[in-house]
Every structure is written in C-alpha cells, then in structure tokens.
Amino acid sequence: MIHIYFLGTEAFVILGYFLGSALFPKRYPLIFYKFLGVTVFSLLVWYLSFMSGSGWTNMVPVALGILLVVIAIAALLFKSRLQLPSKRELLVFVGVELLSYVVYLFLVYIRTYKTDILGTEKLMDVALINALMKQNHIPIENPWFSGFYMNYYYFGHFVLALFQYLFQIPTAVGYNLAISLIGVWIVQAGYLVVKVMRFSDLPALLVSVLMTFGGNLYLLVQTLQHVQANQWFASATRVIPYTINEFPAYSIVLGDLHGHYLSYPFFLLGVFLLIDMIFPATTKGEKPEWLFPKSVLLGILLGYLYLTNSWDVFTLALLGGVLVVSAAWYLWRINHVSTKEMLEWGKRVALFIGLPVLVFSLPQFLASRSYYLPPVGGVGLNKQFSGLWEIFLLFGQFLIITVVAAILYEFLWKRVEKKLRMKAVFSPQILLPIVLIITGALLVIAVEFVYAKDIFSTLNPSYARTNTVFKIYYHVWSLFALGSIGFFLGVFWQIIKNTIPPRWLFLVYGAFAVCVAIMLSYSFISTDQYIAPNFSRFTLQRINDPRLSNGYSYMRDLHGTDYNLVSYLLTKPYAKILEIVTYDSYSYYSRISAYSGMSAVSGWPLHNVQWYNGYDGKGKLMNTGKLTLIKVSDRMTDIEKMYTSTDLTEVSELLAKYEVKYVVFSDQEEIWAKEKKKPLNTEVYKSLCRVDWQEAGATLFDCAKE
Numbered sequence: 001m002i003h004i005y006f007l008g009t010e011a012f013v014i015l016g017y018f019l020g021s022a023l024f025p026k027r028y029p030l031i032f033y034k035f036l037g038v039t040v041f042s043l044l045v046w047y048l049s050f051m052s053g054s055g056w057t058n059m060v061p062v063a064l065g066i067l068l069v070v071i072a073i074a075a076l077l078f079k080s081r082l083q084l085p086s087k088r089e090l091l092v093f094v095g096v097e098l099l100s101y102v103v104y105l106f107l108v109y110i111r112t113y114k115t116d117i118l119g120t121e122k123l124m125d126v127a128l129i130n131a132l133m134k135q136n137h138i139p140i141e142n143p144w145f146s147g148f149y150m151n152y153y154y155f156g157h158f159v160l161a162l163f164q165y166l167f168q169i170p171t172a173v174g175y176n177l178a179i180s181l182i183g184v185w186i187v188q189a190g191y192l193v194v195k196v197m198r199f200s201d202l203p204a205l206l207v208s209v210l211m212t213f214g215g216n217l218y219l220l221v222q223t224l225q226h227v228q229a230n231q232w233f234a235s236a237t238r239v240i241p242y243t244i245n246e247f248p249a250y251s252i253v254l255g256d257l258h259g260h261y262l263s264y265p266f267f268l269l270g271v272f273l274l275i276d277m278i279f280p281a282t283t284k285g286e287k288p289e290w291l292f293p294k295s296v297l298l299g300i301l302l303g304y305l306y307l308t309n310s311w312d313v314f315t316l317a318l319l320g321g322v323l324v325v326s327a328a329w330y331l332w333r334i335n336h337v338s339t340k341e342m343l344e345w346g347k348r349v350a351l352f353i354g355l356p357v358l359v360f361s362l363p364q365f366l367a368s369r370s371y372y373l374p375p376v377g378g379v380g381l382n383k384q385f386s387g388l389w390e391i392f393l394l395f396g397q398f399l400i401i402t403v404v405a406a407i408l409y410e411f412l413w414k415r416v417e418k419k420l421r422m423k424a425v426f427s428p429q430i431l432l433p434i435v436l437i438i439t440g441a442l443l444v445i446a447v448e449f450v451y452a453k454d455i456f457s458t459l460n461p462s463y464a465r466t467n468t469v470f471k472i473y474y475h476v477w478s479l480f481a482l483g484s485i486g487f488f489l490g491v492f493w494q495i496i497k498n499t500i501p502p503r504w505l506f507l508v509y510g511a512f513a514v515c516v517a518i519m520l521s522y523s524f525i526s527t528d529q530y531i532a533p534n535f536s537r538f539t540l541q542r543i544n545d546p547r548l549s550n551g552y553s554y555m556r557d558l559h560g561t562d563y564n565l566v567s568y569l570l571t572k573p574y575a576k577i578l579e580i581v582t583y584d585s586y587s588y589y590s591r592i593s594a595y596s597g598m599s600a601v602s603g604w605p606l607h608n609v610q611w612y613n614g615y616d617g618k619g620k621l622m623n624t625g626k627l628t629l630i631k632v633s634d635r636m637t638d639i640e641k642m643y644t645s646t647d648l649t650e651v652s653e654l655l656a657k658y659e660v661k662y663v664v665f666s667d668q669e670e671i672w673a674k675e676k677k678k679p680l681n682t683e684v685y686k687s688l689c690r691v692d693w694q695e696a697g698a699t700l701f702d703c704a705k706e
Contacts (some may be wrong), residue, residue, distance in 0.1 A: 001169055001546040006104050006178040006184075008167045014035030015067060021082055023293045028276075029195060030085060031188050034267050036297070039304050040084040041067065043364075044158045046138055046307075048450050050367060055136040056158075057165055060329040087162050092201055096191065100184045101204070105543050107180035107252065111406035112542045114255065115176050117595075118550035120586060122175075124607060125257040125553070127594035128154045129171050132161040133596025134494045134574045141622050142611075144591050144603020146576045146658060148630065149371040149617040151611045155307035156262025172595075175257065176445040181253040182261060186212045193482050196275045203489050211481035215522020218393045233526035237392050242389045242462050244470035253526040258473050259493060263309035266301060268478060270316045275432060277325040277353060295356035302357065303364025310374070311471035313361075319439045319479075324349060333574065371620055373627075377453040383464055385448055394473070395444075397519055398484035398521035404511075405488040412500070429490030430464045436483030440476045447472050447588045455613050482498050488512070542547040552595060561592060561698040562666055567597035568693050568700070575661035575704075578642055578671045581605065587659030601642075602635050608633035643669065644678045651684050664687065666698040 001336045013030055016037030022029070044063040049056035075082050080462075085093070117126050124144075132154070133144040142150040164174040166322045190208030195201070218236040237246045266621065277291050277298065305312040330452055331337040331345065392399065451465035492508065500508070542548050556563040569577075569592070577598040581589045585604040593600035602608065617630045640652050642663075655663075665682055673680045685701045692702035 001106055001167075001173060001545060002105075002177060002549060004167050005163065005169055005174065008635050009038070009163065010034065012041065013093075015041060016072045016175060017085070018082065019067065019074070022071060023297075024384055029088070029096075030089055030461065031096060032269075032272070032287050035185075035189065035266065038159065039266065039269075039301055039373070041163055041298065042155075043304055045162060046158060046635070047154065047363075047367070049138040052103050052506035053137065056132075056138055056162075057136055060162075065434070086301065096188065096201070096205070099187060100220070103187065104180050104184045108177065108181055108549065109538075109543050110366075110423075110527060111176050111180060112532055113535055115173070115549055115551045116554040117175050118554065118588065120254060120347065121256045121258055122551075123586075123588075123590060123594045124604065125157065126171060126175055127590070127597075127603065128152075128157040128415060129161050129175065129257075130595065130597030131599065132158050133164065133171065136574075137597075141599050142608075142619075143597070143599045144590060145608045145612075145619075145630070145635070146599040147622055148612075149622055149625075151372055151619050153308055153310060154307075156259050157252045157257065159262070161669050171548045174188050174347060174545045174546070175551050176529070178257055179255050180633065181254065182257075182265065183212065185249070186248055186268070187264035189265040189272070190478065190482060192272045193268055193275070194203040194486055195489075196272050197482075197486055198428040199489065202500045207485045207489065209293055210485055210516060211478055212518055213523045214246075214247075214397075214481065214519030215249050215526070216247065216394045217396045217518070217520060220518060221393060224508050233522070233529045238468065239393050243382060243386075243473075246470060246474055247474065249523050250526065252476075253523070253530055253593070259309040259524065260311070260471055261303055263479075264307055266308070267316070267475065270301055270305065270312065271319060271478075271482075273301065273437075274316065274320050274323055276468060278320070278349075278430060279428065285519070292352050292356055295353045296360050297597075299357040299360025303362040306361065306364055307368060309471070312475070315439075315472065315475040317441065319436075322435055322439045325563070326431070329432075331612065356677055369674075370625065373613075373618065374618070375611060375617075377613070379383045379450050379646055380448075380453045380464060382449055382451060382461075384429075386469075395480050397515060398480040401488050401515060402484040405491045409491045418500075418546070427490060429493060430487065433490055434649060436479045437487065440479035440483060443472050443476050443479070457612050459609075459615075466703055469563060474670065479529040482517060555591070555595070555676040559588075559591075559667060560698050562668075564695055565591060565664070565666060565693065565698060566595040569598060569662070574598065576601070576659050577658045577662040578639065578655075579656070579664040579665060580643060581636075581639065582672065583636070589668060591665075591668070598662065600633070601639055601660065605632050605636055608632050626705065640676075643673070644681055646681055648684055648687060651681070652688055655688070656705075660700060661704045662692065663700075663701040663703055665701070670697075 005507070009586070013034040015487070016033030016035070017030065019040065020033050020036050021476065027257075032603075041063060044066060045056055045059050048054070048059035048062055052059070128150070131140050131150070132462070135141060138158070140150050140154070142148050160174065160178050163169070163178075164171060169463055187208045190211050191204045192209045194204035199207070216236055216239070216598070218239050219231050219233070221237075222231045232351070234250070237244060237250050239245050239413075241262070246260075248261075248264065253358065273294060277294050302313050302316065305316070328342060330601035331342060336343070436685075447465065447469050451468035453464070454467055456463040456466060524691055547553070552563060552566070555566070577593060577594045578601050579590065581600070581602050583605055585606045587604075589599060592598070593603055607628070610613055611617075612630045612632070615632045617632070618627055619630045620626065620686045621628050638654050638658070642660075645651050663685055665680060665685075669680060685699075689701035689703035693697055693700040
C-alpha cells in the first residue's frame with residue numbers, strides 16, 4: 001500500500017509523455033510529464049463530474065478514454081514528434097525517481113511516529129478528503145455546515161481523493177502518505193525550475209532540496225542570543241507579529257494538508273513553464289506564436305491552481321510580468337531590437353501567450369463561481385509593518401548568499417577571458433535567478449503596503465494582513481531560495497571557477513557547506529522536537545506496514561468507541577449527522593463527520609465564519625444554488641436545543657429542518673453536557689428515532705423518516 005501510493009503516481013508520466021510529446025515540439029525532463037498527466041487527468045475527471053452531475057469515480061474511465069482518443073488524434077497529426085525517450089532521459093528520470101523514492105520512504109518512516117490526524121488543521125483537511133470520497137460528486141456539500149456548498153478551495157484534496165480511489169487506499173493511511181508524497185513532489189518541481197535555468201542535474205537537485213528542507217535563521221539567532229533554550233520549532237513561522245511565516249520544511253513536519261501545501265509543486269511547475277516560454281522567445285529567437293500549446297497548458301494550470309490555492313495565480317502573474325520586462329530588456333540590450341520591432345514582439349506575446357492563458361484559465365474560474373464565493377472584500381492599506389530585522393530572520397540566509405555572490409561577481413567578472421565575458425554576464429544561470437529574486441523582493445515590498453481584505457479585517461483588525469503575508473511569503477520562500485542559491489551557483493560556474501586558483505576553491509566550498517548545514521538544521525531540530533521523542537530502533541516494518549501509518553490509530557487507543565462508530569459509518573451511504581461542537585477550533589470536536597465523510601449540521605463554527613465571511617455571511621444552498629444568508633450562531637443554538645430540549649415537537653422540527661439522519665451520543669457529547677451542566681435528551685431520541693448502533697455507552701440514532 002505504501003509503495004503503491006508512490007509508484008502508482010509514476011504511471012501518470014506515461015499519460016503525460018504521450019500527450020505532451022504529441023502537442024509540444026520541445027522535449028522536457030520526464031518528471032514534467034508526470035505533473036502534466038496529473039494536472040490534465042484530475043481536471044478532466046473534475047469537469048466531467050461537475051458538468052454531468054455523475055459521481056466522479058464513474059468519470060475516471062471516461063476521462064481516461066477521452067485522453068487516449070486525444071493522444072491518438074495528436075499522434076496522427078504530429079507523428080514525427082512521438083518518439084520514445086532517449087537512453088539518457090530514461091537514466092536521469094530513473095535516477096531522480098530512485099532518489100525521490102528513498103526520500104519518500106524516509107519521510108514515511110518518520111511520519112509513522114506521528115501519525116495522528118488530529119491537531120492544527122488536520123481534522124478539517126481530512127474532513128474534505130472524506131467528504132469527497134463519501135459524496136462522490138462535484139461540487140461537494142460542506143461537511144461542517146450541511147445544506148450549503150463548501151465555500152473553500154479543495155481541488156488539491158480532490159486530487160488526493162482521486163489517488164486514494166485509484167490505488168484503493170483508505171484515507172486513514174492515504175492522508176499520511178500524501179504528506180510525504182507532496183514533500184517529494186516539491187523537490188521534483190523545484191528541480192525542474194533549476195533545470196530550466198540551464199543548470200545540470202546534481203546542482204538542480206541540491207538547490208531544490210535546500211528549498212524544500214531548509215529553514216530560516218530564527219532558531220539559530222535565538223539560540224546564539226540565549227533568548228530561550230530549545231525554542232519550539234513552530235516559533236520560526238511566527239517571526240513577524242500577527243502574521244504567519246510558513247515554509248515547506250515546516251509544512252512537511254507539521255503534516256497539515258492545506259491548499260497552499262498541496263498546490264506548491266504545481267505552483268513551481270507554473271514557474272518552470274513561464275521561464276521556459278518567455279525567456280527562450282528572446283534568447284533563441286523563438287516566435288511567440290510557436291508557444292501557443294504551452295500557453296494553453298499554462299492557462300489550464302492556472303485554473304488548476306485557482307481551484308487549489310488562488311494566491312498562486314497572483315504570484316505567477318507578477319512573475320510573468322517581470323519575465324516579460326526582462327525579456328524586453330534583453331531584446332533591447334543584447335539583440336539591439338528597434339522600437340518598432342519591440343512593439344511588434346509585444347503584440348505577439350499578448351496574442352499568442354497572454355490571450356490563450358486567459359482563455360484557458362477562465363473555465364475553471366467561471367465554473368467555481370457557480371458554487372464558490374471568494375471571501376475577499378477588496379484591498380486594504382496596511383497600518384502594521386514588518387521590521388527589517390524580522391524580514392532578515394525569515395530570508396536572511398538568501399540575502400547573504402545573494403550579496404556574497406554579487407560581490408564576487410563584481411570583483412571577478414573582469415578577470416574572465418574576454419571571449420567568455422559576455423557569455424558569463426548574460427548567462428541564463430545568472431539572469432534567470434536574478435529575475436526570481438526581483439520578483440520575490442517585489443512581493444515582500446507589496447505586502448508591506450497592501451493586503452487582501454477578509455473576515456479578520458473586521459473581526460480582528462490586528463490580523464488583517466495575516467493571510468496575505470502567509471500565502472505570499474510561502475511563494476517568496478521558493479523564489480528567494482531558487483533565485484539566491486541558483487545565482488550563487490551561476491556565478492560560481494561562470495566566473496569564480498574560471499578566476500580563483502583551485503587551491504582557494506575549498507574556501508568557497510567550505511562557506512557554502514556551512515550555509516547548507518545552517519539551513520538544513522531546521523529540519524533536524526523540528527523533527528527532533530515534534531516527532532523524535534517517539535523514535536525507537538529502525539526497522540523496515542515501520543515502512544512496509546500500513547497499520548503503522550494509520551492516522552486513526554490514536555482514536556482506536558484513546559477513543560475506542562468513536563473509532564468503532566466511525567468504522568461503522570464508513571460502511572454507510574452519505575448522510576447528514578448531528579454531533580456536538582463548540583466554538584473551540586483545532587479540537588477533537590467534529591471528529592465523527594471529519595473521519596466518516598458525513599456532513600454535520602455544524603463543524604468548527606469559526607471556520608465557517610471564515611469560509612462564509614462572517615457570523616452572518618452568505619453561501620449557496622446545495623439544492624437550489626440560491627445565495628442565502630448564513631447565521632453561524634443560530635445554527636449553534638439549534639444544535640444545543642437538539643441535544644438538550646425535551647420538547648419532542650421542537651426536536652423533530654429541527655431534525656427535519658437540517659435533514660438529519662444520524663444523531664451521535666458518545667464521549668464528547670457527555671463531556672459537553674457536563675461542562676454545560678445540562679442533561680442530554682437521549683430519551684427524546686428513543687421516542688423519535690431508532691437505535692442504529694450502540695456500544696459501551698455510545699449510541700447512534702437513525703432519525704430518517706420511513
């Protein structure tokens with residue numbers, strides 16, 4: 001099961017290769033075709049279910065059949081492009097995938113010591129995956145606010161549900177395997193970005209590994225200043241007050257499957273495509289109209305990202321703009337293109353790149369608007385600002401690497417042989433990393449002035465810019481990491497190696513090794529704090545036994561009755577349930593709906609406040625699609641009545657109002673009743689409903705009308 005999850009996704013490279021080879025004249029690393037296959041196949045299944053109203057599992061063979069027909073037609077039209085990969089391409093692919101497989105198994109091994117799908121946002125993430133599996137249609141009903149469409153981006157969770165269906169892996173295991181798989185995919189996607197900047201395979205892997213598993217300077221500086229011994233690893237993501245400053249290494253250790261993490265490999269794929277499209281059109285004389293197929297793919301990818309984490313689209317749009325400006329500068333400075341030719345080039349870029357991207361990303365946007373209302377209310381001006389020292393703690397390692405490389409570049413480039421000087425100065429290995437650094441810097445500056453208004457702007461103004469800084473800085477991390485380390489390596493290969501005597505190169509290697517050690521130390525510290533206390537002797541069984549990756553195991557040990565109840569509900573068709581919930585998010589409440597895939601009358605209420613933009617927000621009804629006022633507090637009041645009222649008529653009417661089939665009475669309901677000092681009304685349900693399941697003081701009532 002554990003091995004199938006990784007190896008099964010490798011099959012997408014076959015689908016992507018034949019599709020991509022037929023449509024794109026240029027050959028790419030085989031890993032690119034895997035991401036292409038996942039993107040196109042998952043989107044097609046999604047759309048077929050969305051448009052037909054049929055279960056998405058029924059659309060899997062239909063989607064596969066459609067893609068095979070498309071490949072066959074493309075093969076007839078572009079027969080000359082369909083060639084088997086070369087021996088070198090296969091060797092590189094196998095080598096990278098073997099290394100990735102080892103990393104995946106290592107991450108799986110570590111995760112076996114911290115499998116609990118509980119705490120932080122895990123319960124919400126698993127609720128989305130299980131809702132997709134149980135409901136089996138697109139779009140889904142909110143698993144934590146029954147009767148309304150889910151007003152949150154969850155396409156990334158759909159992709160994980162699709163994998164679980166294809167490989168027949170239960171969510172309890174698939175959730176933890178996905179954490180490791182996405183971590184490996186981030187490395188692979190970062191590798192593609194560095195490769196497109198004209199670096200060889202080993203440097204590309206090195207840079208991507210540092211981006212994925214490296215950390216910031218916060219813990220190191222706190223230790224050196226003796227501020228506090230053994231700083232908690234999560235404090236490195238709360239450096240700027242009232243914001244979140246997450247990065248991939250933290251996400252991997254923490255284990256939340258949120259949209260920003262699930263989309264990250266595909267965000268990096270977007271960076272890869274933008275560089276590959278725009279820069280060659282300048283340096284190699286490729287006409288923009290030749291890039292039409294890639295523009296179509298980029299548009300489709302942007303739609304994928306919009307459904308997964310819409311913030312990715314904004315950053316990629318800015319990067320595209322910076323790349324176009326850089327390309328225009330290159331045409332003017334290097335190719336000495338006239339103003340008239342520049343304007344003509346700009347028109348072709350807009351027509352053959354910009355327009356297809358816009359047209360092919362719009363369907364995803366328009367489709368989502370039929371059920372999704374972005375909880376954003378415009379742009380606000382900041383009243384709080386980050387300190388320079390705080391920004392340095394987050395990105396200082398990249399600044400140091402960039403400054404050192406720039407100083408060496410300035411002092412040494414004139415020593416390069418004249419015939420190699422221009423080649424070095426305008427090498428893609430130097431120019432393209434600079435473009436990434438500039439884009440990252442512009443983003444850092446932008447979020448100091450503006451933010452996207454959301455519910456926090458009104459309910460808690462101190463946190464008004466929290467989400468904006470969170471999502472944008474997550475992108476900045478990869479742009480700075482790939483840009484700064486890539487810039488250093490570019491300067492090294494193009495200039496330093498050709499000017500410094502070999503006997504002094506060990507100093508450069510040593511300094512770089514120290515930087516690598518400092519960055520990677522975060523992964524060791526965070527793993528040691530969050531996971532390692534449970535470590536025991538290494539055995540292969542921990543990797544091979546799926547029971548040790550089961551995220552529900554803790555529930556079996558600590559909440560055995562709930563575990564058995566969830567196991568029972570997993571065998572039942574989709575329905576709406578009633579379980580107790582409080583205003584405490586990130587708690588064990590809402591556990592039955594989250595783990596079973598059923599929709600609760602309400603889950604964590606403060607999450608619904610965020611999703612629907614207020615305690616009195618707006619959402620779309622499942623049965624009519626009508627935009628309706630949502631009153632989160634009223635629903636919480638009704639839940640309390642359904643658990644405490646002794647009025648049979650009142651309880652019956654509320655059950656009918658929310659179309660409740662199952663009512664849960666278990667440990668959490670007892671705890672809630674004791675805290676409220678109100679008795680539970682189990683006798684009422686004995687009169688209104690029938691006992692469907694019972695065990696050790698826990699009861700599940702079936703209240704469906706015959």
